[in-house]
Amino acid sequence: MRNRTELLKLNAPKYLLHLLDHPEINIRRFTLKALAQLCELPEGPEHVLKDPQNMMKVALQIVKVEDVFVLEFASLLLSELTLQPRGCTQLYAANILGSLFSRMKNSLDPDVQKNCLQTLSNLLNDPVCATAVTKNPQFSWPSLTALAQSKFLAIQRAALKTIVTLICRYDKNLQKSFRSTTGLFELCEIIESYEFRDVHPQVLDLLRHYVKEEENASFFYETGCVQRLLMYLHMALPQMKPCCLAVLTQMSMNKKGRDALFETEVDLEFCEQLLSSDVALLADAALGVSNMTKLLPSAIRMSNTNIIQALCAILEDDAAVWFNVRINALRALVKLCRIIPKAAFSLVDPKTFAALRSINQNYNDSPIQAQRLSVQVYRNLLNYYMSAKGMLNEDFMLELLGILQRPDITLKMMTCTVFTTMMDRDVAKDLFTSCHGESVISKSLRIDHVGLRTSLCEVIIASVTTEGAEKYLQLGTIHYMVENKRIRYVVNTWEPALKAIFRQNPSAKLAYIGRLDIDDFTTDGFYCLKRLSQRFPTLHEVTTTPALCKNPVIICTFNRPDWMRSEDEHSNESINRRSVKETIPSLRFLNLPDDVDLRDHLLKLKMWLGDSKSYHYKELEEGNFEVTYRDRCDEVSTSLKHKAHLIAEYVTGQMNGLGQRDCSMPCVELHLADLMVELNSPIINIGRIKCGGSLERAILYKILADRLAVPCSLHRATSAHAWCEVAVPDVDADDKDGEENYPAGLLRANYVVDLLMRPGRLLPLGGREARLICGPKTAPPYTTSTISELKTTEVEPITILNPERSAKLLYSPPRIGQKA
Incomplete structure (x- = not known):
């Protein structure tokens, strides 16, 4: 050289x-x-x-x-x-x-x-x-295949290398011309001949490339070469078996190849190889099982064997390498549990399920690909009731929450998919809350990743309950989601997740949005702060934080607290009240005063209004004060407008003041202060308020309207100013044809309820008199997230003699150059 x-x-x-x-x-x-x-x-x-x-x-x-x-x-x-x-x-x-x-x-x-x-x-x-x-007339396959059987090893290898190069071009005409020759038979004869054993690896590698095409795989089966390859697999030398099995595994990657393998029962051969002691065959055997599950008859046939136990045994074997033996075993489990219920039931058996869970329990020793595949198995197991039932326990929930806190974003998103699927069951929601899942979700939302935030918001939508919404409020998640307004334009599930939380916690929605829509119902435990701070507190924080005790908190409690219920109640009443108790949020752990007056208001209105047919609904639960039956509404009638008018008159009569019936702002403040002193608590039941301004009246109207089936929305513009809007069918005064029914889905707010000037009136939305109640359109809503930017003006105490005039003075429009 x-x-x-x-x-x-x-x-x-x-x-x-x-x-x-x-x-x-x-x-x-x-x-x-x-x-x-x-x-x-x-x-x-x-x-x-x-x-x-x-x-x-x-x-x-x-x-x-x-x-x-x-x-x-x-x-x-x-x-x-x-x-x-x-x-x-x-x-x-x-x-x-x-x-x-x-x-x-x-x-x-x-x-x-x-x-x-x-x-x-x-x-x-x-x-x-x-x-x-390839287009030259002198080119021919027989000459190449003949050289592949030469007695000289160098010529054999050169010929096989050339054939592989031609086969790997995947030219349809070239492949078709090769099928028209006897080249495939000659290649099979080479591997069946012990004389040519030195080139067997090359021939098998050539066949592996050849069967990648579906037409070639089908031709390979039609010519009987699959059976010949199976025979060679059983009689071949140990070092040749992995190469032979690789050809069959390659056939399983296309549809016609899977059909051919199913007809020749090669899928069962894959299952047998998983049980063999030859470690070199495990990777291809597991991948073959994974591919054959795409063919449903083959998947059913393989599930009748002990394939699940074999795959889990591979996962448990620490001597087996991850790539690609255990990884392919996991892929097979993913496919089997997705379409075969029997396989899913077998996997959730404690022994086999422990092998799968060990991947995430010892995640420091497991590659991230294995962790992702195991989470995908969890997702597929949730498709069936019996397998999902075995996963609904506290240990498994804690494991999923631990996976959600790992740094890999893809793994986090896959875990969110598992949570979203699992939350179809109420037991899972309770387990999620008891394991502090809201805290993990709240921390993960701070990660700046669009896909992850989208998945987390989907989990919130699926899992949020009344108690969970209260935790999101306590953790500051609601405040964070409301403040980050730009994210909602990037994450399409950000706004729906916030709405789902607000649906379970209307108190927070009124505080952060400044309104309760028609579809927002005041649940038992709904509360409203007279004056908002920069962050809206939970009711538990109000009762335990001394700094918040000066601020009146108006609360709605229909159901009697636990501590007031006698032990000698009848069994039926106990069952009914127990069902009601289960619907009450975590506020049931607080010793709140009983609001007998609010229940009396509702009962009086029901007797006053009689058996009204203004709202046609199904399955109304008479003993329950909740408003879930509003969701089942089908139709509304024209008598709904009269019903809204009567409720307004009743609310005004109950909150028209004490003594001289003075409802000015100073009198309302003094009345609320007296109630706080009397109750020794900042929490005041709405039923006990007898002297109320626009805020107190609007809250009471909304609470009663929800339970009397009147579509009503609540709006709050300043600290003490609020009003209600109702959606009722408009009635022509000259129409005497009787009641008419309309689809409930067409309801839109069209009237403002007058609770101050001339109580009981329903003013058309957008009219002059309605604007006097609602204030200017440019007035921002009174919300807790913007309280630091706005400065409210205090109204000086004045003596009011005319009640109608006093109602007009309760809202003072801002002067020029002054903020609302």
């Missing part, structure tokens, strides 16, 4: 190329041999390929000369030159492909055949020349 390098430095190819036309045959022999040896150096081909005429001279030696040594060294030189792209181009331009194929087929010298095969392989590696080679 040192001599060659020195000769190349002396530009020896320049002088040798002049001797290619020498008449003496021996000189040409040694010239071609020397050039071939010099071209073995990396820089050697460049000296020859500088001039295309040099390639023509070498090519003519192949075409015209019949000397064995000249042909050997000329073909060797061509095999070295065509390793360069420029050499392939120049050889194609020389137009000697026919002679090259002829020498490859007919030459008696094995070296010439080998070199021609190598040259052909080099041409096939070039994208431009490959098409020309």
Whole structure:
């Protein structure tokens, strides 16, 4: 090699190329041999390929000369030159492909055949020349397959390498022409012959590439080669079995291949190999099982075996490598548990399920791909009731919450999908809250990732309960979601998640949004702060934080507290009240005063209104003070407007003041202060308030309207100013045809309830008198998230003699240059 390098430095190819036309045959022999040896150096081909005429001279030696040594060294030189792209181009331009194929087929010298095969392989590696080679009339598969059975090992390997190169082009015409020959049978004969055992790995690798095409896989089955390959698998040497099984596994990756494997029961062969002691076969066997599950009959047949136990045994085996043995076993579990209920039931057995859960319990020793696949198995197990039932326990919930706190974003999103699917069951929601799932969700929401936030919001939508919404309020999650207004334009589930929380906690919605819509119902435990701070507190914080005790809190409690219920109640009443208690939020743990007056208000109104048919609903629970039956509304009638008017008159009569019936702001404040002193608590039942301003009246109207089936919305503009809007069918005064029914889904707020000026009136929304009650449209809502930016003006105490005039003065529009 040192001599060659020195000769190349002396530009020896320049002088040798002049001797290619020498008449003496021996000189040409040694010239071609020397050039071939010099071209073995990396820089050697460049000296020859500088001039295309040099390639023509070498090519003519192949075409015209019949000397064995000249042909050997000329073909060797061509095999070295065509390793360069420029050499392939120049050889194609020389137009000697026919002679090259002829020498490859007919030459008696094995070296010439080998070199021609190598040259052909080099041409096939070039994208431009490959098409020309396959379209040449002299090209034929039989000549290549015949060389694959040569008695010379080097020629066999070169021929098989060339066939693999052709097969891997995935040219449909080329594949079709190969199917029309007997090449496939000849390849099978090679692997069945012990004489050719040295090239068995190459032949099996060729077959693995061949069956990637669906048509080839189908032809492979039709010609009976699948059965021959199975026989070879059973009789092959141990080192050949992985290569053989790889061919069958490759067939399972396309539809026609799976059909062929099912007909020949190769899927059961995959299951048997999983139980074998040969570790080298486990990866392909597990992948084959995973692919065969895409064919439902095959999946059912495999599930009748002990495949689940075998796969879990692989997961438990610490000696098995993760890539790709245990990873492929996990892939098989993912596919089986997705479509086969029996497999899912078998996996949730404590012994097998422990093997799966160990991946996440020992996650420091498991790759992240294994953790993701195990979570996907969890998701598939939730598709069936029996398997999902085995997962609904506290330990498993804690495991999922632990997975959600790991750093991998994809793993977090997959875990969120498991949570979302699991929350279809009420037991899962209770477990999620008891395991402090809201805290984990709240922390994860701070991660700036759109996909993760979208998944987390989906979990919130699916899992939020009344107690969970209270925890989100306590953790500051609601405040964070309301304040980050820009995120809702990026995360499409941000706003729906916030609405889901507000639906379970209307108190927080009124505080952060400044209104309760028609579809928002005041549940038992609804409360409202007279004055809001920058952050809306929970009711528990109000009772335990001394700084908040100065602020009156108006609360709605219909159901009697637990501590007031006697133990000797009848069993039926206990059952009814127990069902009511289960619907009450976590406020039931607080010793709140009983609001007998509020229940009396509702009962009086029911007797006053009688059995009204203004709202047609289904399954109304008479003993329950909740408003869930509003969701089942079908139709409304024209008498609903009269009902809204009567409720307004009743609310005004109950809150029209004490003594001289003075309801000015100072009197309302004094009345609330007296109640706080009397109750020794800032929490005041709405039923005990007898002197109320616009806020207190609007709250009471909304509470009663929800339970009397009047569609009502509550709005709050300043600290003490609020009003209600109702959605009732408009009634023409001249219409005397009686009641008419309308679809409830068409209801929209169309009237403002007058609770101050001339109580009981329903003013058309947008009218002049309605604007006096609602205030200017530009007035911002009174919310806790913007309280630091707005400064409310205090109204000086005044003496009011006219009650109607006093109602007008309760709301003082802002002067020019003054904020609301």
